[in-house]
Amino acid sequence: QLQLVESGGGLVQPGGSLRLSCAASGFTFSHYYMTWHRQALGKQREFVAQISAGGGNTYYADSVKGRFTISRDNGKNTVYLQMNSLKPEDTAVYYCATDPSISTVRSAPAYWGQGTQVTVSS
Numbered sequence: 001q002l003q004l005v006e007s008g009g010g011l012v013q014p015g016g017s018l019r020l021s022c023a024a025s026g027f028t029f030s031h032y033y034m035t036w037h038r039q040a041l042g043k044q045r046e047f048v049a050q051i052s053a054g055g056g057n058t059y060y061a062d063s064v065k066g067r068f069t070i071s072r073d074n075g076k077n078t079v080y081l082q083m084n085s086l087k088p089e090d091t092a093v094y095y096c097a098t099d100p101s102i103s104t105v106r107s108a109p110a111y112w113g114q115g116t117q118v119t120v121s122s
Helices: none
Strands: 003-007 010-012 018-025 034-039 046-051 058-060 068-073 078-083 092-098 116-120
Touching: 003 092, 018 034, 018 092, 018 116, 034 068, 034 078, 046 068, 046 078, 058 068, 078 092
Parallel strands: 010 116
Antiparallel strands: 003 018, 018 078, 034 046, 034 092, 046 058, 068 078, 092 116
């Protein structure tokens, strides 16, 4: 059974950094694109970042470009989100996700983790 488990969230001051991890199991991880999304309280879930199956191609939402970096280790079945220069508006529950289809992995992935809370506050 496909499973995604996020970790690494927490409370950080504005300008600080966090690295989120998402451990995957139950599928051939190295064959799948992976994405990160987030949902702030009272708002719709939004796309954050995407990485190709081999890790050579990445794509970011404009709101995080230049501050966040997505990466993966196919040997460890894990995808990461390095978040730098964090702002209060980055506060949200962060989810990793995947889908067998490249065309929907960003817009409507079928598989989601349980999420990890990130709070940016002084």
